[in-house]
Amino acid sequence: MGTAKADENFSFIFNTRAIRARPGDTIAAAMFRSGIRIFTRSFKNHRPRGLFCMTGKCPNCLMNVDGVPNVRVCTAQARPGMEVKYQNAFPSLDFDLLAAVQKFSWLMPVGWYYKTFTRRGVWTAVEPWIRKAAGLAEPPPTIDRIADRFPHYEHVNVHAGVAVVGGGPAGLSTALDAAADNASVTLIDNQPALGGRLRYTPSEEANLPELVGRIQAQDNIEVLSLSNCFGLYEGNLLGVFRPRTTPDTTEQLIHVRAKRVIVATGVYEAPLLFENNDLVGVMLSSAVERLIGLHGIAPGRRAALIGGGATAERLASRLREAGIEVAATVPLGQVVGATGSGSVNGLQTKDSRIACDLIVVCGHLVPDAGLLHQTGAKLKWDEAKGAFLAGELPANVTAVGDVEQRQPKSRQHHGQRLRDLYSGGCRPAGVSRESRSPHSRRRESGLPRRTRRESRQVRLGPQDDVFRNGPGGARQNRLERD
Ligand code: FES
Secondary structure, eight states: OOOOOTTSOEEEEETTEEEEEOTTOBHHHHHHHTTOOOOEEOTTTOOEEOOOOSSSOSSTTEEEETTEEEEETTTSBOOTTOEEEOOSOSBOSSSBGGGGGGGGGGGOOTTHHHHHOOSTTHHHHHHHHHHHHHOSSOOOOOHHHHHHHOOOEEEEEEEEEEEEEOOSHHHHHHHHHHHHTTOOEEEEOSSSSSOGGGGTSOOSSOOHHHHHHHHHHOTTEEEETTOEEEEEETTTEEEEEEOOOSTTOOEEEEEEEEEEEEEOOOEEEOOOOOBTTTSBTEEEHHHHHHHHHHHOOOOOSEEEEEOOHHHHHHHHHHHHHTTOEEEEEEOGGGEEEEEOSSBOOEEEESSOEEEOSEEEEOOOEEEOOHHHHHTTOOEEEETTTTEEEEOSOOTTEEEOGGGOOSOHHHHHHHHHHHHHHHHTOBOOOOOOGGGSOHHHHHHHTTOOOOOHHHHIIIIIOGGGGGTSOOTTGGGGSOEEEO
């Protein structure tokens, strides 16, 4: 395994090919820059799949990384010398013989194998072949071989007064508020740098460098970056997975126990339904913005946008700035489907066909409420947002920012974006009122600002002293390695 200086380009291996990567690149971004467009093949019909969400929310970029199967390479950081391999294609991703299955897909409805191979002995004979053709990846090596390859895994315990999940504008301002109340704060973010969408979407509503500077200046805020919070369990226990990010580090399973958990996971963009929406070259608008804003990559030459209103306008000017021609902006109601075999070559609307090699989908925004659902909060369908939302939360769990559902402005925001898809008027996600600090909300509601003493009593309570930092700030958070 090689090493590279923080500001130097480096290489890793994709099958037998060397891929150049820039510091801060994800594996997928480096591969995309090198001209790779097909990342996986679909599970059954082996249709080609390209980058679609860039946030780890779809199955389009699963690959084997250093022997670990099914890693989403759009969120995995590139490291010098790493070995990346594609899965479920033969003999190559670009030319997959199993794609011939598509021709016979009409013969193979769901569960056809159970209904077809019913004769005694036949199923036993064909099952291994069907499993081999349908599987997504080789099984991981045995435990012994994993231990040889990755000798060190760490199990870490962190104790904090307040754990904030999400490093976007709402998470940052909430962490600062909690730190101002002298709480020991653990801020968990799955990105390599703080800021959420502000990192790749220019905004005048928040000053990201200033916010991040204030976070770094706080001794009692500990930031766990590149850390995926996958579970919120009884007793405010958070399960966090931190992957290996440099040759010198190890994978970590971090147990964060906090007196209060604040969920600021924001929203994610949902795909839209139209024919051939899985072709290579159909991408969510947030994925396109990430490629342009974070990695300096233009994902196409000529684009068609599905959406409307201010979001589509802003995106169109962003694409033009990146050197991409914008052929048309089409409301979803006018879309018939994408055209092309394998990758996009056009967008068919009710009136005409638009030639393009990139279709940017302005999907509606859905609260990323997975952690809230795990608290036992009942799910309720919200017609306006087109999503299941969590109801009442336990006493020590709070939601802030766009993931919070009970704030009227948030409701308007999501509903507006969903309606605009059809009527031609998407709005960009902004820093909503609920993402401002509790003190600002209190000021706006006419209530006097709480004194620090009141805040301590109301928000954490005197019994929380055991979780509060003393004069050493976050450095006094207990960090135990098993
Ligand atoms: S999960 Fe990687 S592109 Fe969607």
